[in-house]
Every structure is written in C-alpha cells, then in structure tokens.
Amino acid sequence: MRHIYKPFLLSVCFLITVSIFAQEPIKGRVIDSIANTGLQGANIRLLTIKDSLVDQRSTSDSGKFQLKQVPAGQYRLQVNYLGYHTAVIRIDLSAASDPGQFTIRLLPEYRTLDEVAVIAASPVAVLKGDTTEFDAAAFSTEPYADADALVMQIPGVEIDEEGNVKAQGEDVQRIIVDGKEFFSTDPRIALKTLPADIIDKIQLIDEQSEQAQFSGFDDGQRRKVINIVTRPDRRKGYFGRVATGYGAANRYNAGGNLNSFDGNRRITVFAVSNNVNQSDFSMAGIAGGEEQGRNNRGQRSRGNSVGNRGLSNTHSVSTNFNDEWLDERLAINANYAFNSTGNETNSLTNREYLIGANANQFNTQLQESGSVNYSHRANVRMQFDIDSNQRIDFRPNFSFQQHNRNTFSNNHTTLGNDDPVNASVRNNDNENSNFNFNGSLDYRLRLGKRGRTVSLSANGSANSNNGLALTHSLNEFFEDQLVNRVDTVSNRSYTDGYGNGITGRLAYTEPLWQHSRVQANYSVRNTASYSNRETFDFLAETGQLGELNRRLSNEFRNDYTYQSGGLSFQVAKRDSFRVEVGMDFQDARIRNNRTFPDAVKTGSHFTSYLPNATLSYNFSRDKKIDINYRAATNAPSINQLQDVINNQNPLNIRTGNTDLKQEYGHRFGLRYNSVQRESGRNFSASVNADFTNNRIVNSTFIAAADTLIAPDILLGAGGQFTRPENISGYYSVRGDATYGAPIKPLKVNINLRTAVYHNHDIGLTNQKETFSNSYGISQRVGVNSRFGPHLVVGLSYAGNYSVVRNNTNGELSYNAYNQIIRNDLAYTFWKGIRVASSLYYNYNQGLADGYNQQFILWNASIGKKLMQRQEAEIALSAFDLLNRNTNVSRSISERYIQDSQNNALQRYFLLSFTYNLRNFGGRGAGSGAGGPRDGGRRFGN
Numbered sequence: 001m002r003h004i005y006k007p008f009l010l011s012v013c014f015l016i017t018v019s020i021f022a023q024e025p026i027k028g029r030v031i032d033s034i035a036n037t038g039l040q041g042a043n044i045r046l047l048t049i050k051d052s053l054v055d056q057r058s059t060s061d062s063g064k065f066q067l068k069q070v071p072a073g074q075y076r077l078q079v080n081y082l083g084y085h086t087a088v089i090r091i092d093l094s095a096a097s098d099p100g101q102f103t104i105r106l107l108p109e110y111r112t113l114d115e116v117a118v119i120a121a122s123p124v125a126v127l128k129g130d131t132t133e134f135d136a137a138a139f140s141t142e143p144y145a146d147a148d149a150l151v152m153q154i155p156g157v158e159i160d161e162e163g164n165v166k167a168q169g170e171d172v173q174r175i176i177v178d179g180k181e182f183f184s185t186d187p188r189i190a191l192k193t194l195p196a197d198i199i200d201k202i203q204l205i206d207e208q209s210e211q212a213q214f215s216g217f218d219d220g221q222r223r224k225v226i227n228i229v230t231r232p233d234r235r236k237g238y239f240g241r242v243a244t245g246y247g248a249a250n251r252y253n254a255g256g257n258l259n260s261f262d263g264n265r266r267i268t269v270f271a272v273s274n275n276v277n278q279s280d281f282s283m284a285g286i287a288g289g290e291e292q293g294r295n296n297r298g299q300r301s302r303g304n305s306v307g308n309r310g311l312s313n314t315h316s317v318s319t320n321f322n323d324e325w326l327d328e329r330l331a332i333n334a335n336y337a338f339n340s341t342g343n344e345t346n347s348l349t350n351r352e353y354l355i356g357a358n359a360n361q362f363n364t365q366l367q368e369s370g371s372v373n374y375s376h377r378a379n380v381r382m383q384f385d386i387d388s389n390q391r392i393d394f395r396p397n398f399s400f401q402q403h404n405r406n407t408f409s410n411n412h413t414t415l416g417n418d419d420p421v422n423a424s425v426r427n428n429d430n431e432n433s434n435f436n437f438n439g440s441l442d443y444r445l446r447l448g449k450r451g452r453t454v455s456l457s458a459n460g461s462a463n464s465n466n467g468l469a470l471t472h473s474l475n476e477f478f479e480d481q482l483v484n485r486v487d488t489v490s491n492r493s494y495t496d497g498y499g500n501g502i503t504g505r506l507a508y509t510e511p512l513w514q515h516s517r518v519q520a521n522y523s524v525r526n527t528a529s530y531s532n533r534e535t536f537d538f539l540a541e542t543g544q545l546g547e548l549n550r551r552l553s554n555e556f557r558n559d560y561t562y563q564s565g566g567l568s569f570q571v572a573k574r575d576s577f578r579v580e581v582g583m584d585f586q587d588a589r590i591r592n593n594r595t596f597p598d599a600v601k602t603g604s605h606f607t608s609y610l611p612n613a614t615l616s617y618n619f620s621r622d623k624k625i626d627i628n629y630r631a632a633t634n635a636p637s638i639n640q641l642q643d644v645i646n647n648q649n650p651l652n653i654r655t656g657n658t659d660l661k662q663e664y665g666h667r668f669g670l671r672y673n674s675v676q677r678e679s680g681r682n683f684s685a686s687v688n689a690d691f692t693n694n695r696i697v698n699s700t701f702i703a704a705a706d707t708l709i710a711p712d713i714l715l716g717a718g719g720q721f722t723r724p725e726n727i728s729g730y731y732s733v734r735g736d737a738t739y740g741a742p743i744k745p746l747k748v749n750i751n752l753r754t755a756v757y758h759n760h761d762i763g764l765t766n767q768k769e770t771f772s773n774s775y776g777i778s779q780r781v782g783v784n785s786r787f788g789p790h791l792v793v794g795l796s797y798a799g800n801y802s803v804v805r806n807n808t809n810g811e812l813s814y815n816a817y818n819q820i821i822r823n824d825l826a827y828t829f830w831k832g833i834r835v836a837s838s839l840y841y842n843y844n845q846g847l848a849d850g851y852n853q854q855f856i857l858w859n860a861s862i863g864k865k866l867m868q869r870q871e872a873e874i875a876l877s878a879f880d881l882l883n884r885n886t887n888v889s890r891s892i893s894e895r896y897i898q899d900s901q902n903n904a905l906q907r908y909f910l911l912s913f914t915y916n917l918r919n920f921g922g923r924g925a926g927s928g929a930g931g932p933r934d935g936g937r938r939f940g941n
Helices: 002-020 147-151 188-193 210-215
Strands: 027-032 043-048 053-058 064-066 073-080 087-093 101-106 125-128 131-135 157-159 165-167 170-177 199-208 222-230 236-246 252-262 265-274 311-325 330-353 361-387 390-415 420-446 453-479 482-511 516-538 545-548 554-573 577-596 600-620 623-634 652-654 663-675 682-693 695-702 707-710 713-715 720-727 730-743 748-765 768-785 791-806 813-829 833-845 854-866 872-879 888-892 896-902 908-920
Touching: 053 064, 073 101, 087 101, 125 663, 131 682, 147 157, 147 188, 147 199, 147 222, 165 222, 170 188, 188 252, 188 265, 199 210, 210 420, 210 453, 210 482, 252 908, 516 577, 554 600, 663 695, 720 748
Parallel strands: 027 101, 170 222, 652 720, 695 748
Antiparallel strands: 027 064, 043 053, 043 073, 073 087, 125 131, 131 199, 157 165, 165 170, 199 222, 236 252, 236 908, 252 265, 265 311, 311 330, 330 361, 330 896, 361 390, 390 420, 420 453, 453 482, 482 516, 516 545, 516 554, 554 577, 577 600, 600 623, 623 663, 663 682, 682 730, 695 720, 707 713, 730 748, 748 768, 768 791, 791 813, 813 833, 833 854, 854 872, 872 908, 888 896
16 A cells, blocks of 8 residues: 555655746736725636637626636737726736736616616526526525425425435435535535525536536546525524524424625524424424415424424534635535434334245334434535635534434234234333544646646544443244243343454546547545444343353454546537547455454455446536446445454344445436426426445345254244345346426416436345345425415425335236325414415325325414514414324335334424524515515616
C-alpha cells in the first residue's frame, strides 16, 4: 500500500505548487449607479477582441463576481442586466500584473409607455438540462402553510406518512435551499421549516455527483434532489412558528422553529416534543392549523407519522447554519440534530412459508415490544475556492446512536391441517450503541486548456458498535399432535466491533477535438472490520452465568481491498447531445481471519470488468431523453461473513458465511422529460432495470424433524436455520410515468402517476432454488384547487394491485388490492373562522382472513384566526373522530407471505395555539411580509 500512496502524495504536492503560482482571477462587483446597491444575477461575459467567449458568470447576492484565470492578452468585459444599460470594459492583462478589482456601475434604462402596462408571466414549468423547474405561483396554499403543502402538489412528487419524499418515482435524498445544503442530517426537516410563502421556484434535479459535474464525465452516482428557490425579497429577515396543544389522556404536541436569513448567512433552529406519534418534525396536528386540511399524507393525518406502528413519544432538536466569507470564496454549512424516541408496539403476524413439495407451514405470532432510542448527528461542509480554477471541499460527519429494546413474543407453527409443529414463548432484551465518523476531502483543479482538469479525493471512516443481548425462551416441539420435546434457551451475549476504511481517487480529463474528451481514473480502497461475540449460558441450578459457550462465540476480522482504473471517452455538443462510453478494471480481495473458537483464515480474489455508457439527447429545449448503463460490484458485509451461530430466536437460528463472493450487477435506466412552458403541462417517464449475479440471499433450512446443525446445537422440528449464500438470476424492472397540468376553467391542477413493476426474486429453501415472480401496478390521481387562499380543496385516489406467483407451488396464486381515497378541505371565512376536514378511506382485499379491512378516518378542526394580520390561531382539533384507526400490511418474498396488524394511536382531541412570525426586510409580520399565496402572478417584487 505504501507504493500506492506515494504517487498519490506527489500528485497533491504538484497540484498545490501549481496553485501557488497561479495568476489572480478577474474579480469585481456590479452595482446600481443611483442606489449604489449590488445587482444580483447580472450576466458577466469575458470575450476576446475577436468576440470569442472565454468565460461567463452571474453575480451573487451582493453583486460580486469572479472569473477564471486567463492568459495574458486583451479582452472585453461585457455586463448585461435587465432594465439597465449594457456596460463594456476593455481589459489589458499582462503576465506579471494583478488585474485587481473592478467596480461596474450600471445606469437604469428608463422607458415611458403611455398608459400601457405589460406583465410577462413566467413559464409554469421549464426543463433545464437535468432539472425540471416549476413556478411556485402556479400552486395554491393556505396562508402560513409549510413548504410540504406546496411541494406535494408538484406533478410527480409524493410525500408519505413518515415525511419521505418521492419525485418522478425516485426517493428524494436531499432537499437544498437556493442551491445550498439545508439540514443534510435529515432533509425532511426543510419541508417543515420553510414556509410556502417564501418559495419562488421548485426544482426537481437528477443530480450527478459533484465530481461528475466538475469533470463532465458521468460516474454513475446520481440522486434525486429538490432545490427550493426562495423569493429574492424573502432572503433577508426572520420568520418561524411556535405552537402548543394539549388534550385528554395527557396527549400533547408542542414545537417551534425560528429562521434568520441575511443573504448568505442563514440560521435555523427547530424543536418538537409530543406523545402523538409525530416523529418527522411535523407540526400538523398541533393545532389542526394550516396543514390539517391540506395534508395528503395518508397515515400521518391519523396522528401517526411513524408508519402507524405502535404508540410513540418524541423529543427532537435540530439546527442548521450557512454562511460565506472571503468574498464568498469560503462557504460553510453545519447542522446538528438530537432525537429521543420511545415506542410501544403490539402486533399480530400471520406468515405462510412456501416449502415446495412439502406441506406449507403457517406461523402466528403475538408480540409486545418497547424501545427507547437516542441519537446525535452532526454534519459540516466547508468549500474554499482558492481561485476560479481551484476548489477544496471538506466534509466531516459524526453520529452516535443508542438503542434499547425489550421484546416478548408468543408464537406457534402449524401445518395446513392445523397439526402443531412447534410453539415458543420468548423474551429478549437488547442494548446497542453505535458510533460513526467519516469525512471526505476533495481537491479540484482546472488547468489552462478548457476541458483539462485534475481532481483528487480521499475518504476516511471509523466506526464502533457494542451490544448486550439477553435471551430467555421456552420451546415446545410436537410429533403426532403431542409434545415430543421441550427445550429452553437462556443466555447472555456481548458483542463489540469496530471498522475503518480509506478510499482515494485520482481523475484526469483531457480535451481531444472540438467536441470530444477523454478521462483516466484510478481508485484504491482498503477497509477493515472486526467483530467479537461472546455468549454465556445461565446455569439452570443456580441461575448464574456459566462458562463461555464456544459454539455460540466467535472473534472475526475482515479486510476488503480493491484497486481499479479505467478510461472514458465522451463526445458532446452543448444543449444538443452527449455520448459517453467507458470501461474500468477492478481487482478486489477479501481476507477473513477467524481467531476464535478455532483459528481459520480464508480469502477470495475477484477481477471484474465494469463497462458504462450514457446517452443524453435534447430534442428541443423542453424535451430530453437520457439513457444510461453501468456495471458495479458489491462486497459482503462483516455481519454476512462472520460464521457465528446466533440463537437469540431458537426457532430462527442464523449464521454467516465466510465463502461469500461479491455481487456483480448491471443497471439500465431510461428517462424522458417534456414540458410546455406556457400551459404548464409536463410529462415524465422512466424505465429502470437491475440484474444481479452472485446475489447474496438467505438460504433457509426448515427442519421437518429435530436436526443437529452444529455440535450441541439442535434445530427443532419446524425451526429455521438461515445462512447467506450467493445465487444468480435476480432481476427487477420498473416503469414510472407522471403527468401534470392545470385545468384553468375549473381552477384546479391535476396530477397523475402510473407505476408498473416486475420482480424476479430468488432464494434457497432446503437447498432447493426458489423464486417468486411479483407483478404490480399502481395509479395515483390528485386534484388540487386554485380557488385562492381562503378555500383550499384536495382530492386524491391511490390504488395498488399486486400479483405473486411462486415456483414451489404452482397452484398458489396471491392477488392483493389496496386503495386509498381522501378528501381535504380548509375554509376560512367571516373574521378569521377556519374549519378543516380530512377524510381518508382505506380498502384492502386479498390479505389473510381477518386482515381484509376497510375503514374511514376523519380528522377535523375548527379555529379562530387572531391578531391584526391573522398570524395567530386558537383551534380545537379532533383526530380519528370515528375512532376507526387501524394498521394492516402485507410483505412478500420468495419464501413466505406475511400479513401484520399493529396497534395504532386512535381518537384524541387537542386544544391548541399557534403563532406565525414573519419579518422580512425590516417589515412586520403578516401578508405584507410573506403572507398568503393566492396562486396568482406576482409582480413588483
């Protein structure tokens, strides 16, 4: 490894040397010649004397700009800004001179029209490369509504009961504000912190990695991002909300947020405390306030945003900080979050195991559990632009979590004729703590020639975990309907482990011809993981701990190392097309070292060719198609490799497999986007397919009779022994299509989404390959009103139909259907009286007996707006007014079909008070300073 890192360090030294002798970039500021204030968004163009474009930028909030380093020579600096006269400055640069700072004063351009007013309406939807942008004014929300009330109306966007966001069928992994990080520890917080009335644009972005954005070469790292663009007149001031509510049975919900925006400096604090299952920083339900009638989250409107599993209390505090220094060359984002959650869950689960030629088994389990979880998370990001050609990016992250859980379960297994197989009563206590630290350091450099770049990145991580587990169980095994054997398990296990890793990557891009470039890259990675598990049995005679159980104890270390390198070739024409093909070669090694109970060393060596290809084509400025393909590998984790026997559940014993290979997968993707700017109609369609060889799956052995799986380890009849194995043949295909359009005569927006999928899942049961084919289609229709801020109506339908076929029993066919219909209404009238209603109808069919349920949930509230600008409200809210809340779910695999029902929070009432704070640019709160959004066009802002 020492020989690998030596050239790595020499490269760093070379790049730093280059930066020391780099010429100073061209800097300056554009200001209004009369008001003497900076002009944001002015277009700066640096041209040669022959009018060839050298560089082009836009000015920042304060009117500042910085252009890249250019060779000595004569140039023209051209400045354009709407409503101002164009300025042109001649610049003569010599190799030894410092160009200094330019102050460019623009003169307003006055034009007089006799009694004519022209208002140019912004397009409702715009396609900009990988970004689909929507004008927020095309959607209607109540006064003081949170951002999620607006975002959930964007075509193709869905927000589930836990606050997770999907856009165009993909999970949204980041929500940023004005292009900057905002609560990166939990992006959902952004939607509950920002008010809808400060939003100007919503952008759905298929974001590439920053390395790909810098180099122009796709590295396969993509994620769906929502960028919230704020209104320019709302970027200076402070705003927030505080609310508290209390009801019968000591139900309460309290929280608040405060934001201070001053240009680039932005500080946000958020806190919430409740015992009504609100864990996603939602304040809906505190007062039945602005969100209550607009909330399209199915289960959250029932007072349950933790997936409707049990009863929970939550205490959380989060804070975010953004600022820039050194002429905006140094940007820092930092955020911290603390969360404490307690949960009590009662569940009933029916699971049918599909065992091929053998009779299927039916398992019923009653379980009670209680848990307490504490977590701390902190993220920091520092970006420093040395000059216009060099950037350093440093990102340290930290997290600590402690989780305690107690579970009591009673379950029994039968055959199809109700003959008993086994029964168990079990109690488990688990205490776990985990610490994780990781960080990345990136250095990127543009060299003299356009398209010639060098980038260097290093990533490091360290983690540790500790656990304590207590198991007490009584297990009965039957033969001919009579108890054949009784077994008890009583032990205590200690687990401690740690891991660390480092990854480095060097990439170089070089232009070849006018529209083509090549990239060379080299990567190296080394990770080490350690895990030690010690299990002690309790002595039946004394109840004290005995000696170490060697069969259930294990000390294990895993090292994973790879080196890879490759070339990529690209042909691209700006705003037209981009074609890219590449190939990487990877050499990977896995080394396992078990030191207890017996010293055993194993290892494996893999060589892989990883091709990739990308095609992007713009049919026009509003129609685009992207096609991509990439191969990748995935190494097994230490938990999958460590071959220690875990009998915490004696009817489901688990172990690892030191002989696992790494997975090798192919992924194909196609996406088409189309928008109509004037009408706002937009359409998006995508198809994604995954194929995996050597997929790591669970191989399950289900014992027909008592079976010895290891010396002194007996698996009882009907019990399961699970071990990970590699198997090829897995694939999945999914298609999504979304369509959105306004219906102006009815003053509504319509939002449609259709999704279809096919999964071919594989596994091993009793050493026989099993697979299941599942098919599904889902349809969602949403209609949102644009009547105005005083009457807001939403109507939605979501239907899901799924079919499962299993090869182990061709006669078994499982069809399931679920539909959800909901209606939301909020109406404010006569001196601020506000009534809100949310009706939710859920219908299930195709589940096990007793699980096919249909029910109606009704939330309602009545309140009175207070104060001069109606920024406060007192309200009485009723959640689950009909007391019908319930929770059922189905999960399907290649081995079983499972139906579950959990306890849920039911009817409760809250009397609450809410106060909204708005103060922008020194003005007071209310509609004049960030008040209602009426869905009409804004002007004069």
